[in-house]
Amino acid sequence: MFAPGWEKDLFAVLPSTNPSDFTDVARRHHRNAPHTRVIAATLEGLLHFEFGAGDAGAESRARELLGWAAVQPSTEPIQRFTGTYLVHRTWPVEIVPGVTAELRLQDDVVRLAAAELHQRAGDLDAAIWTVEQALPTAHAALSLIDLYSCAERHQEVIDLTNGITNSDDATALLLALRGRAFAHQGFYDAARESFSQALRVRSRSTAVRHRALVERVQVDFAQNRKAAARKGLEKILAEDPTYPGLTDALSSLQ
Structure with missing residues (x-):
């Protein structure tokens, strides 16, 4: 009842799936409550991110909004609003292919989602920088190691995966990336x-x-071990004949 106008208006559009609702609230209150822009940009960006996969326009807009929101200071009004109304809200983020996490705002979903969008757009430097600013969580570490691997920063991958054991999907993937780094060296x-x-x-x-x-x-x-290569490829073929690059790899063995 006694909440300020910006808070009431943002709360009212929380269930919305219309991006313009968040833009309207930001325009209405950006002069007297500039933090409204940050919250609105975050929510609109995450809306595009969650439901706009494969839509170039939606992904570009999400990248713009989340990239901007990720570098804004977290002021007391922002912390109070998100801590009151969004503390349990989660968004799915594919950290790496095969590992998707449901992340909250306090899990740095904004930075990790922005990094994924930068990576999709081919901007590895922006993706790496963004994750390097994230909280040091297991998901951030997995994302960063995958990005280092994509950027051919193999020694860093090896250094960051020392002592890893196969305890779940994420650590199994880290071991695969560690093997890739050794192989490239x-x-x-x-x-x-x-x-x-x-x-x-x-x-x-x-x-x-x-x-x-x-x-x-x-x-x-x-190492010119064609029989072993064929055996590995045929294992994949038996489970997923549409795996990217599989047909070309098998053809190269002929």
């Missing part, structure tokens, strides 16, 4: 050991196991 035996650890538990997700198999096949190719 020419340490094939160390790479195979990491792949063996990644594939040791068969209950890991299909996406994670296939990524580990694909990376191991690259080592087989590098």
Whole structure:
């Protein structure tokens, strides 16, 4: 009853799936309550992010809004509003292929979602910088290691994955990325050991196991072990004939 106007208006549009509702609230209150713009941009950006996958326009708008929101200071009114009305709200973020997490605002969903959008757009530098500013959580670490791997920063991948054991999908994927890093540095035996650890538990997700198999096949190719490469590719073929690049890889073995 006694909440300020900006808070009442933002609260009223929380269930909305119309992006313009958040824009309207921001325009209405940005002069007397500038923090309204940050909250509205965050919510609109996350709305585009969650429901606009595959839509270039929606992803571009989400990237713009979340990239901006991620670098804004978290003021007391923002903390109070999100802590009161959004403390349990979550958004799905694919940290890496095969590992999706339901994240809250306090889990740094804004930065991790923005980083994913930067990566989709091909801006690895922006994605890496964004995750490096995130809270040091397990999800942020996984995202950062995957980005380092994509950027060919192999020694950093190795350094960050020392001591990792296969305890879940995320750590199995980290072992696969560790093996990839060793392989790119020419340490094939160390790479195979990491792949063996990644594939040791068969209950890991299909996406994670296939990524580990694909990376191991690259080592087989590098060492001219065609029979082993074919065996790895055929394992993937039996489970997912549409796996990207699988047909070309099998053809190269002919």
